[in-house]
Structures are given as C-alpha cells and as structure tokens.
Amino acid sequence: MKDNKLSITCPNCCKLNVIGSLRCSNCGHPLPNSNQWGPPQHQRIPKRLVGITLTVAAVLAMILLWTIIQHNQALTYATFLNSAPQKVILYNARHCPVKTVYLIGD
Incomplete structure (x- = not known):
C-alpha cells in the first residue's frame, strides 16, 4: 500500500x-x-487594482486634510472674535452715557 x-x-x-x-x-x-x-503560491495583485486603491486613498487623505484645515480656520476665527476688545458703555439712572469700557478676553 x-x-x-x-x-x-x-x-x-x-x-x-x-x-x-x-x-x-x-x-x-x-x-x-x-x-x-508545496509552499503556497503568492498571487500577483493587478496593477489596475493597486492604482485604484492608491487613488481612493489619496482622495480620502485630501478630504481629511481639507476637513482639518476648515475646522482649524473656524477655531482660529472664533478665537479672534473672542479676543477682540468689546466696547461696553455704562449708563446712569437717567440713561445717559457715563463711561466707556473695553473688555478683552472671554
């Protein structure tokens, strides 16, 4: 046998x-x-599939980068608005302006 x-x-x-x-x-x-x-044979990945995968990855990376940039610009603009001096006018009992004060910060 x-x-x-x-x-x-x-x-x-x-x-x-x-x-x-x-x-x-x-x-x-x-x-x-x-x-x-025998040992396993490795299959070759078609060049077209590699190209498509790299293109999709590049597009997703660009979208992510654009989102981060847009988000950071919004934060920078908001920070600028919050740090700008705010004009406050103080009035007396007869509603006449007495003093003008500028507040800075939050």
Whole structure:
C-alpha cells in the first residue's frame, strides 16, 4: 500500500503516480498540478487594482486634510472674535452715557 501523501491519483484511471509527474504512467492523461502540497503560491495583485486603491486613498487623505484645515480656520476665527476688545458703555439712572469700557478676553 502506497502513502497517498507521496503520490497523486490520476483522475482518468485512478492509478497512483509520483508527485511531480506531469502525465499518468498508466494512461498518459495529464495529472493535476501537484504543487498544491508545496509552499503556497503568492498571487500577483493587478496593477489596475493597486492604482485604484492608491487613488481612493489619496482622495480620502485630501478630504481629511481639507476637513482639518476648515475646522482649524473656524477655531482660529472664533478665537479672534473672542479676543477682540468689546466696547461696553455704562449708563446712569437717567440713561445717559457715563463711561466707556473695553473688555478683552472671554
């Protein structure tokens, strides 16, 4: 009895053949690829898929960068408004202006 791990069966006549044989030693039928027991074969990624992936990544990065810039500009503008001096006019009981004060900060 032969070990099935060291041989490959012909799909045509079911005879056991040595791994690595291209054709059956009994009927000559082409044998399935015997490399399935070897190390895994790496598949190549199509260049088009790589290009599409890089393009999508670049667009997403640009959108993220634009959002960060817009958000920071809004914060900078708000900070500028809050730090601008605010003019406050103090009135007396007869609603006449008495003093003008400028407040700075929050």
